[in-house]
Amino acid sequence: MSREVLYEVDRLTKVFSTGFFRTTRIYALNNVSFNVREGEILSIVGESGSGKSTLLKVLLKALKPTSGRVLYRGVPLERWDNRSTGRRSRPSSRTPTLRSTPSTELTGRS
Ligand SMILES: Nc1ncnc2c1ncn2[C@@H]1O[C@H](COP(=O)(O)OP(=O)(O)OP(=O)(O)O)[C@@H](O)[C@H]1O
């Protein structure tokens, strides 16, 4: 039995630039790749500042990655519609999953 790949994370990098006169570049994520299949539990462990929250923000579309790619259910994250996260807009029957977002799918609120 092969379980569907939910998240496909491919060489994800997120760089933050801080400072005005002297700009510092922080690599919050540097070439992160992994897959998560349906039913799997993945623990993300690391010291403070190692990028755990940044990674989850990218996976839930709250942050855009600097480079790299994320697929959710085989579809690029940018094609998932952020606007239909509320209960009011019911997904249409034609493309039900794409009218939702990974975050609402995972929490069952769509
Ligand atoms: N909006 C931001 N602007 C600039 N730097 C940021 C921003 N968000 C995170 N960072 C930096 O990116 C790095 C990763 O931060 P992140 O919050 O993802 O770490 P974390 O693993 O969640 O840490 P903690 O365990 O303390 O929650 C840190 O160096 C942090 O200072």
Ligand SMILES: [Mg+2]
């Ligand atoms: Mg955190």
